[in-house]
Amino acid sequence: MxxxxxxxxxxxxxxxxxxxxxxxxxxxxxxxxxxxxxxxVEKAPDMRVYTPLELAGRNIYIREGCYACHSQMIRTLRDEVERYGPYSLAVESQYDHPMLWGSKRTGPDLARVGGKYSDAWQVAHLRNPRDVVPVSVMPAYRWLEDNTLRTEDLGLHLKAMSRVGVPYTQAMIDNATNDAYGQANPDSNYAAGVTERYGEATNIRAFDGEPGRVTEMDALVAYLQVLGKLTNAATAANVAIKE
Structure with missing residues (x-):
């Protein structure tokens, strides 16, 4: 040889x-x-797209390196399913560019964290993780509350996503800036448009607890609260397996 x-x-x-x-x-x-x-790849007729605010939150999640410690991929192992919920399906990430699957678990998997905790808990956790999880090694992200979210170019971001297959309509692209404001300000004149374009299941509220302006904290919490909630395909598949 x-x-x-x-x-x-x-x-x-x-x-x-x-x-x-x-x-x-x-x-x-x-x-x-x-x-x-x-x-x-599984079929998910009920699959919805990220709103502009949620998409902005995903960008912040990537920018701050959250994916380096948290995976978004629940494997089919019994202990993972019992701890985190139904295992992840490929269809759940079809609109993710880039997708954030992985096996890094410095922190818990976040694939199904949407709705698990309140907005107030998420904000407190991001301000200072030790306040709600004493043993946490996660850094604090207090400044997210002080940073006003940049929304003027969200329409261009939605347009770019549409070029790679995400089914954003022209109305969604044209109203992206207003929709980001409306989702975080339920009493504003723009809130109804968010529901009209993205559906009744869309979370519309002041995520950081302070309506009136849109912060990076609003965006990140909005994104976290929708993880695992864009489709019910995984829950349906899990029920079918049990039956």
Whole structure:
């Protein structure tokens, strides 16, 4: 075998061909499953898209590196399902660009954290995690309450998402800035438009407890409160398995 390697490495053409063969095998293994994606990705007729506020919150979640400690992928293992809820389905991340699946668990998995805690709990946790979880090693994010959310370019972000397959309508794109304000200010004139465009299940409230302006805290909490709530496909699949 050493002699074979020595001969191969001395032959530039042979070495290049060997690299091509090995790379082709690896590429085929990764690409071939994509041809059956329509059969492997579950159907979710009730799937809804992120609102502009929730999408902005997701951007903050990525910006602050939250994904480095929290996965959003509940595996089929019994202990994970019992702790976090129904295992994750591919369809639940079909509108995530980039998707945040992984197995990093410095903190708990957040795939089903939506609605598990109140807005007040989430805000207190982000202000100072030790106030609600004494053993937490998570850093504080107090400044999110002070930072006014940048909303003027949300329409462009929705437009970019629509280019990669997220079904945002032109009305959603045109009203993105107003919808972000309306979702965090339920008594404003813009709140009704959010419900009209994104559905009755949309959370519309002052997420940081202070209506009147939209903060980065509003956006991040809005995103956290919708995790696992964009479709009921996982719950339905779990019930079907038990039956």
């Amino acid at each position: 050493p002699n074979f390697h020595r001969k191969l490495e001395r032959s530039a053409i042979g070495f290049v061909l060997a690299i091509i063969v090995v790379s082709s095998i690896g590429g085929f293994v990764e690409i071939a499953p994509l041809f059956t994606i329509d059969e492997t």
